[in-house]
Amino acid sequence: MQEALKNLEAAKAAASPEKIARFNDDIARFQELRDKMAAQAAELRESLPTMQADIDAAQAKYDEAINRASKLQAKLDMKLEELKAVEALGDEELAETIKQQIKSLRQEIVTAKARVDFCEMELREVQDRLKRQERQVNDCERSAEMYKAHADQFIAWRDALLDNLKKAQTVYDDACKAYEEAKAAADKATSPEITQPTETTPPSNSTQPTETTQPTGSSATSKYAPSSSTKQADTTADKLANTGDTAPSAIALAGIAAAGLGITATATRRIRNSK
The missing domain is CATH 1.10.287.1700 (Helix Hairpins)
Known part of the structure; x- marks a missing residue:
């Protein structure tokens, strides 16, 4: 040229x-x-x-x-x-x-x-x-x-x-x-071909695991019953599991971390009270 x-x-x-x-x-x-x-x-x-x-x-x-x-x-x-x-x-x-x-x-x-x-x-x-x-x-x-x-x-x-x-x-x-x-x-x-990620949706006929109800009269159950923080963490985890998202967002990860800190603080207070 x-x-x-x-x-x-x-x-x-x-x-x-x-x-x-x-x-x-x-x-x-x-x-x-x-x-x-x-x-x-x-x-x-x-x-x-x-x-x-x-x-x-x-x-x-x-x-x-x-x-x-x-x-x-x-x-x-x-x-x-x-x-x-x-x-x-x-x-x-x-x-x-x-x-x-x-x-x-x-x-x-x-x-x-x-x-x-x-x-x-x-x-x-x-x-x-x-x-x-x-x-x-x-x-x-x-x-x-x-x-x-x-x-x-x-x-x-x-x-x-x-x-x-x-x-x-x-x-x-x-x-x-x-x-x-x-x-x-x-x-x-x-130039590589750019592919759009596909969302994974759970099957419509899949059933979500249900929580097991503990007996109300059990002392061990009442003593070691999960706190509100634990329930919140479990609920957040269940929500993540239900969405089927293999890559959780930053907001979801932050929620799990906050719930974990709450669980740790509750366990520490219970140990001190038992002493």
Whole structure:
């Protein structure tokens, strides 16, 4: 029982209201941070489809610029071959026209390549923007999971302390109950049973001894006739005998003693008178 009491006191100290309140405060703070991070992640995730659409559009522009630059380059290559053939024929006027076309194509190719570079840069920007957004979403989600794990851990610690307190209280209550039952059983086993004394009553048909009447003319009888004190003692003794009480009371014993003293005094006076 003492061990159960010590465990209960330790459990109460570990799960004191102040400590449980601190646990609840920490749990509430972690849950608030988790909700905040989860809300931010949800908000950031909402814009991901739009960013992906921007990437698709930028990719289309980039592909178009690449195709235009490739076509212009192919056309330029054809004009260069055509110029060689015309120059071989000696047609200077046609050759001059082709040269002007080649010059124009080269300018268009420069512009097309610049367009390709611009579209490529734009595509990289929207791609990087999407990646940053996705990283932010992942960071917020990981933070929300981390705060949730902290909250769950503190909840588990708090519940473990409260459960330990409940178990310690149950063990202590059981120990107290067992102690009370054992004490009651021990007290019952060691205490003697108190029996009430029963009074002994004489049988209703029993007859009491009667006094024997002495002859009135006998001198011995008159000389040694019992005195009043003797008769009183005999009467008291008869009363005690008639009651059947095996343990006479103090009053009855005092009466017998007084009667005995009276008998002794009477006998002494008679002896003196006879002398």
